Amino acid sequence: MGAPAWVWLLTVIGIVGLLAFDYFFHVRKAHTPTLREAAIWSSIYVGIALVFGVGVLVFGGGAMGGEYFAGYVTEKALSVDNLFVFLIIIASFHVPRDDQQKVLLFGIAFSLVARTGFIFVGAALINTFAWVFYLFGLILLLTAGNMLKPDDDSGDKENFVVRLTRRLFHVSEHFDGDKLFTVENGKRILTPMLLVMVAIGGTDILFALDSIPAIFGLTQNVYLVFTATAFSLLGLRQLYFLLDGLLDRLIYLSYGLAAILAFIGVKLILHALHENNIPFVNDGEPVHVAEVSTGLSLSVILGVLVITIAASLFSKRGRAENAIANARRHAASYLDSEYTSDPAERERIHNALLAERDTIVSLGPKYTKIARQETPLMELLERALASHTAAVERGEATPSGPPKIVKDDDGGASNRSDP
Known part of the structure; x- marks a missing residue:
């Protein structure tokens, strides 16, 4: 299992304690984390993971530390x-x-439980059947290929379980705070909050199908697999709010992850050949091939991530796609009365919408034209403008108005904000 029973026990208690702390001190009372709060707690969780890794280096040696x-x-x-x-x-x-x-904390907790199950199943398979390395390698290579396909951003992300739940049970059209059930017309029915959790839980299981083979390609120490997976999930909630508005800018991240998964997939297949006992491969004898060291694996992973993230952040296309996606999201949020009842939050959304407008225009006519050609985006902005104008007339908002991106008489791109 990679560690003594008492070490496992202390580790599990520590991880459960962190999840409980997160719930009782941050999530139990509904609120939107500030950027400062998200940054501080993201740093704390990353710091805990790094300190743990140093402990692995000290007590387990360089090989174990590198694998972690x-x-x-x-x-x-x-x-x-x-x-x-x-x-x-x-x-x-x-x-x-x-x-x-x-919603995010539930997704993290569910993911941790589901992946722990996958980890022990994977470990049992590896210990029993050496050919599982071939299977894991193939899964990662197929996943890498799928990552290179265009994403479907239609927003229709309801999986089979969610659709089945809607058919079998009465579901409210509106949220009731963070409650999972509500009462309508004297009947107890589900709220959309429960459906969101089901959707995220379902996708977590799919994520585990590439996540677990990937880490088993780097280490077969079950304790290291578990702790690396757990610490990568802890702090994900804070990271969501910290990166909110920047996620769409990482346009090349999927290419980097595809390269990493393909690299680990090849590494797994090489390891499978080295441990081969399948009769129709080299008559069941091991194949003497070069194996990829942990140090090389870590270098490749870090190098690919640095290159793809840097390319995304410095790319004009990335900035434009990020700004357009954020403008669409902010306009939809501004128009959704259920999204927030906090006037300060609505003002934050409005200001963020103006900032994305300025970003799009600053990138030049090429990207402003792309934004103008997105009919759903322009319709959302027009509706947000009308909503904000009405709020100004009621004295509930400042008269700056959501943006409009229009075409000048000479065909060039410009912008204006109408009160």
């Missing part, structure tokens, strides 16, 4: 990719801003 850090970095990168899907699910269900923390 390679696994942690890989799982953390994959968890950031998972945030894209969480963002789409939360947006498609129009989850109120103040209640999004509860």
